[in-house]
Amino acid sequence: MIREFRSVGFFGAASVFWSWKLRQTLSSDQKRVVSFEELQTHNKPDDCWIAINQKVYDVTEFIKTHPGGVARILRYAGNDATKGFHSMHHPQYLETFLDGSLVGEINDLPTKKKKTSTRKKQKLIEIEEQEEQVVKLIPPTLSQIFSxxxxxxxxxxxxxxxxxxxxxxxxxxxxxxxxxxxxLGRIFFRPRCLTDISNFSIExxxxxxxxxxxxxxxxxxxxxxxxxxxxxxxxxxxxxxxxxxxxxxxxxxxxxxxxxxxxxxxxxxxxxxxxxxxxxxxxxxxxxxxxxxxxxxxxxxxxxxxxxxxxxxxxxxxxxxxxGKTNANLAGLLGSEPxxxxxxxxxxxxxxxxxxxxxxxxxxxxxxxxxxxxxxxxxxxxxxxxxxxxxxxxxxxxxxxxxxxxxxxxxxxxxxxxxxxxxxxxxxxxxxxxxxxxxxxxxxxxxxxxxxxxxxxxxxxxxxxxxxxxxxxxxLGAGNVxxxxxxxxxxxxxxxxxxxxxxxxxxxxxxxxxxx
Ligand code: HEM
Ligand SMILES: Cc1cc2nc3c(=O)[nH]c(=O)nc-3n(C[C@H](O)[C@H](O)[C@H](O)COP(=O)(O)O)c2cc1C
CATH class of the missing domain: 3.20.20.70 (Aldolase class I)
Structure with missing residues (x-):
């Protein structure tokens, strides 16, 4: 049985980054005031908000197709991503890609981060766990499969x-x-060169x-x-x-x-x-x-x-x-002794x-x-x-x-x-x-x-x-089977x-x- 997260329906659709962008329909007038307390609650891969320039965006869908990877944004999940975003991107990106994802404005972002080293460590552990979760949540698309x-x-x-x-x-x-x-790895090939393979077929x-x-x-x-x-x-x-x-x-x-x-x-x-x-x-x-x-x-x-x-x-x-975790589907697959x-x-x-x-x-x-x-x-x-x-x-x-x-x-x-x-x-x-x-x-x-x-x-x-x-x-120089x-x-x-x-x-x- 495939674990539940497959139901996000990610296969197939995930790679279509640009089509995702086109699907964004919300307008920037639909905004409200979001408190920092509320922002912090949206801090997971399947519920991810970030703040940039005192605006709050719901990037839950966007992160799945972010060309720079999910983890880079997830680090800021439920938090202020202004610095991180501007260090990488032109401000125009916000309008181009996140216009429809605007949730509202935020006015009470903490000005200074007061983190103890223990809290930092804890945060890093959380991030690592989230990243792990994301790798599982978002498998590669078929175009990323090569063998x-x-x-x-x-x-x-x-x-x-x-x-x-x-x-x-x-x-x-x-x-x-x-x-x-x-x-199979102990067999090697002896290719034949200069043979006519013009009517090639593997039928x-x-x-x-x-x-x-x-x-x-x-x-x-x-x-x-x-x-x-x-x-x-x-x-x-x-x-x-x-x-x-x-x-x-x-x-x-x-x-x-x-x-x-x-x-x-x-x-x-x-x-x-x-x-x-x-x-x-x-x-x-x-x-x-x-x-x-x-x-x-x-x-x-x-x-x-x-x-x-x-x-x-x-x-x-x-x-x-x-x-104890009964798996009825598996029971009986072994078959009985003949x-x-x-x-x-x-x-x-x-x-x-x-x-x-x-x-x-x-x-x-x-x-x-x-x-x-x-x-x-x-x-x-x-x-x-x-x-x-x-x-x-x-x-x-x-x-x-x-x-x-x-x-x-x-x-x-x-x-x-x-x-x-x-x-x-x-x-x-x-x-x-x-x-x-x-x-x-x-x-x-x-x-x-x-x-x-x-x-x-x-x-x-x-x-x-x-x-x-x-x-x-x-x-190998072999034109057909x-x-x-x-x-x-x-x-x-x-x-x-x-x-x-x-x-x-x-x-x-x-x-x-x-x-x-
Ligand atoms: C919040 C922190 C963010 C970080 C640290 C970050 C980082 C990155 C990085 C490193 C790349 C380059 C990928 C590569 O080398 O191929 C990238 C690409 C991209 N990111 Fe972000 N990103 C962030 C947020 C965002 C957001 C919020 C948007 C949309 C508004 C966005 C849109 C893009 C786009 C369109 C690209 C592909 C084009 C380009 O490389 O500029 N990113 N990102
Ligand atoms: C999950 C699973 C179920 C299998 N069930 C059967 C089966 O019901 N009857 C059978 O003849 N072979 C069965 N096989 C063996 C395969 O037909 C085949 O011999 C084997 O997968 C070949 O080895 P490979 O997977 O290393 O290529 C099964 C193999 C797997 C992996």
């Missing part, structure tokens, strides 16, 4: 602790969560369907904690950006509802998992139903890594600490029940992936669920590199068996690395973080990725895991509750 990790920083300030830890945490000590990213065929970019949005239970219309927002943004989105089995709306909402031509994947023997028995019927009635669903991804629920310890700790764990044999009937490609989500070793290819599955999504299931699972990109070699050796082509990968992807360069190893990546948490800004945020995240992919592919191969990569340090002091682990560690 997917910027969304993460904003989300960390905006989401409630319980939601944030639900999204961001991994299992146990989070080694796999971190290694997913570190491993891609995924399982025979054309999409505008070589990645898609992964599936998440609980995106409705970030925006009430969670899955719908992700689906709409994906449609707008002409990329695919994988709808989750345990979504806040049914697949039918989501499908009914989606634009014609939209590419949806469906993520499913079997939690009981009955669900397994029902699967052929369900898959046939999807195939017959939901043409936008182009593939079914079935989880095979959920024999037990991953143990996200950080999450339990935060919930424990928050106990009653039944499917086997390869079970999949024999299921696989044959539909013409839709069935992709196994969560395979993590080359032997299993080769088996899936030999059995005639259409593909596999290499995934450790973003480090949310088995801690110390190998980083996804490392498994991919191994599997890529194995498929090459066996001469298994992409049109027979399509690889997908996910876990830690947040840059265009990450996407390209996966493509060079023959897999289409799914983007995970960064898409959820971008959802803090609603549909426009998810669109922006997709656009940033597209721009990065475009730029990096050009620099199909010409990307492992010759563009230096994998020599991929598996080299040097021991380094794990500061990140230390930072992530959350102490036990009620222990001295």
């Amino acid at each position: 997917l990790s910027d969304f993460e920083v904003v989300a960390k300030n905006v989401l409630s602790p319980a939601t944030l830890v639900y999204v961001s945490s991994g299992a146990d000590d989070e080694f796999t969560l971190r290694e997913n990213r570190y491993a 891609t065929d995924i399982l025979g369907v054309r999409t505008a970019a070589p990645f898609f949005i992964s599936s998440f239970t609980g995106s409705n904690l970030i925006q009430p219309e969670g899955e719908k927002i992700l689906a709409r943004a994906a449609a707008e950006e002409k990329i695919a989105y994988m709808a989750p089995k345990r979504g806040s709306v049914s697949l039918e509802q989501l499908h009914a909402e989606t634009a014609h031509g939209q590419v949806l994947f469906y993520q499913h998992e079997f939690e009981s023997a009955e669900e397994l028995r029902e699967a052929p019927k369900l898959f046939k139903h999807i195939e017959a009635t939901m043409p936008q669903v182009k593939a079914i991804f079935v989880n095979v890594d959920t024999a037990a629920r991953g143990h996200r310890e950080k999450e339990y700790k935060v919930r424990e600490m928050e106990a 009653e039944y764990v499917a086997t390869w044999q079970d999949f024999e009937t299921i696989r044959k029940s539909t013409n839709l490609p069935i992709i196994l989500k969560g395979l993590q070793r080359k032997e299993d992936i080769l088996k899936a290819a030999e059995l005639g599955f259409r593909g596999a999504l290499i995934s450790n669920s973003g480090g949310r299931q088995l801690d110390f699972s190998k980083p996804a990109i490392e498994t991919l590199a191994e599997v890529h070699e194995a498929l090459k050796e066996k001469k298994i082509e992409r049109n027979q068996f399509q690889l997908f990968v996910e876990g830690g992807f947040s840059r265009g360069s990450d996407v390209i690395k996966a493509l060079c190893l023959g897999a289409i990546p799914a983007i995970g948490r960064p898409m959820l973080y971008s959802e803090v800004y609603g549909q426009k945020g998810v669109e922006k995240a997709s656009q940033l990725l597209k721009e990065e992919i475009t730029r990096d592919m050009k620099l 199909s010409c990307l191969d492992d010759s563009y990569l230096d994998l020599s340090s991929l598996t080299v895991k040097l021991w380094v002091p794990d500061f990140q682990y230390e930072r992530n560690y959350t102490p036990m509750v009620n222990v001295i």
Whole structure:
């Protein structure tokens, strides 16, 4: 759940400083006498008056768009700002920008400031607290977001602790969560120069369907904690950006509802998992139903890594600490332990029940992936669920590199068996690395973080990725996705895991509750 201050409706409108100015309508005749006592009570970010030249202005709205920043004015909240203002600005600014914000005149401003050093200190503390509040109150506008990790920083300030830890945490000590990213950082590029890239394109065929970019949005239970219309927002943004989105089995709306909402031509994947023997028995019927009635669903991804629920310890700790502050939305998101764990044999009937490609989500070793290819599955999504299931699972990109070699050796082509990968992807360069190893990546948490800004945020995240992919592919000398191969990569340090002091682990560690 996003904290209350998001309701100030700041997203989108905040940057339009000049349009704010035009909206000012009050005239300067509407003034009254304001006492210093009254002025002092308006001393907060959401209720801020200042005095300049013995006139009192309500700058609550103005501070949000002040080009010199909120804090500079907030220092004078509920007080005389004459000196501060004139040290920076031409007097004409008052008429130009604050004409409509005039509250009245003030005649009893104290002439000398009599502050003890203790009071000064106290005031400074108050200012610092207010500034902190303001950073949270006024997140950057979308034009101030330059990479997917910027969304993460904003989300960390905006989401409630319980939601944030639900999204961001991994299992146990989070080694796999971190290694997913570190491993991507161990692959380097070998650019090719002087190649013809005049017909440049990043469009891609995924399982025979054309999409505008070589990645898609992964599936998440609980995106409705970030925006009430969670899955719908992700689906709409994906449609707008002409990329695919994988709808989750345990979504806040049914697949039918989501499908009914989606634009014609939209590419949806469906993520499913079997939690009981009955669900397994029902699967052929369900898959046939999807195939017959939901043409936008182009593939079914079935989880095979959920024999037990991953143990996200950080999450339990935060919930424990928050106990009493009931968060009904979070309850039940963990799901119960599965009653039944499917086997390869079970999949024999299921696989044959539909013409839709069935992709196994969560395979993590080359032997299993080769088996899936030999059995005639259409593909596999290499995934450790973003480090949310088995801690110390190998980083996804490392498994991919191994599997890529194995498929090459066996001469298994992409049109027979399509690889997908996910876990830690947040840059265009990450996407390209996966493509060079023959897999289409799914983007995970960064898409959820971008959802803090609603549909426009998810669109922006997709656009940033597209721009990065475009730029990096050009620099690599690759004119389209199909010409990307492992010759563009230096994998020599991929598996080299040097021991380094794990500061990140230390930072992530959350102490036990009620222990001295
Ligand atoms: C009260 C104390 C204030 C301080 C200390 C202050 C400080 C500043 C600073 C440092 C900048 C420069 C930002 C940059 O370098 O990009 C700035 C910009 C600006 N401020 Fe203020 N400001 C104050 C109040 C106001 C008020 C009350 C108004 C409106 C009447 C205002 C209007 C502007 C405008 C229009 C700009 C952008 C153009 C410019 O840089 O001159 N400021 N302010
Ligand atoms: C909040 C959250 C909820 C998730 N829910 C599901 C789910 O219901 N089913 C599923 O197969 N994977 C789920 N995942 C895993 C994602 O599909 C994906 O594997 C993971 O986010 C990829 O890692 P990354 O976030 O590091 O990119 C979830 C991930 C997150 C962050």
